[in-house]
Amino acid sequence: MTKLSVNINKIATLRNARGGNVPDLLQVARDIQKFGAHGITIHPRPDERHIRYQDARDLKSVVYTEFNIEGNPQHNFIDLVLECKPTQVTLVPDAIGAITSSAGWDTVKFQDYLVEVIAEFKRNGIRTSIFVDPVLEMIEGAKKTGTDRIELYTEAFAHQYSLGNKAGIEPYVKAAVLANELELGINAGHDLSLDNIRFFKENIPGLLEVSIGHALISEALYLGLDNVVNMYLQKLK
Template structure:
């Protein structure tokens, strides 16, 4: 069964829109764990428009499941991860002005850069995952960096799912097969939802973890957070 890591960025967005500390991202993270989530993901960005760097420090003190910090590895991000030492760091090539992640790494073009980062984080005992598109060459390039895992960028799958789910899943199956052959751990995330998650996990061999934020938090507005997490876990059975 793939593990569910809940991305709590949207909780921080809601808090920041009003000021103060309501909703409390630390309490929500603890509630997610209590309701069955097997990990907590945060994605701090340079402008701190949702998760703040201080949030990450506070969360590290209390999160007892897997703590995953994802983001563009600029110097501030590297310093934060080095200080916090989460169980996993996910490297994402976000532009500074990106609303959300919209592409994986070109692991061939940036191989040396990524290799240096992977070595740096692994030396601290942190598992490293690299965010990649469902492209065989990008998966093979990731392997060359020494990374432990890749995270497949699943927005293209989600966008095409309703129209033709077989076509939507095909490149992801191929990428997953390559990852398995190379001995890479396999994560996935971006726009996975109650609608498309079960089909994805049933067809992707070796899937270890999904990171879900936006859809899960939106569902929780209608269904309640505890019920929503249980529903996502059921889809992963």
């Protein structure tokens, strides 16, 4: 089945709102794994407005499934990843101060930079994935960087699906077919939810992993975290 990695940034946002340790980020990570998720994702940003760099260090001893750290590979981020040595690092071209991720890499323009960064992570035994739009040229460029996987940026699909336009999946199918031909692993994330995840999974050949945070945590407010994690797992079978 496609693996589910739960992004716990929103748990950190809630904790930070009061300045204490409620909810306990580490305990939530333990519980999510106990509920059956295959991994934990975090996305620390330079201002540490949700996940703090120390959270990444603390989670290293808590995450016994797959640990995925996302972010823009600036110097501090690279140092953090090399220190924590997660299962996977996902490179995202976030602008400083961005509310959330808004675009994939231009793998042609930034190819040399990505080659250098990815090589460093792979020398340290860390699987690499890079965030890309479902554009064939970008998939081809990703292959040339030496990355192990790509993560398809799914906001456009989710928006079109919410409008009833299931044809919005088509660029993603083409991108996945090409990635499979190029022997690139396929991850996906951004605005995937209980409403659209089954349709996406059923149409994307070779989908290895999805990373879901905002929607899953929001749905858990109504349905409960244990229940929601297992609802996703059922839809990903």
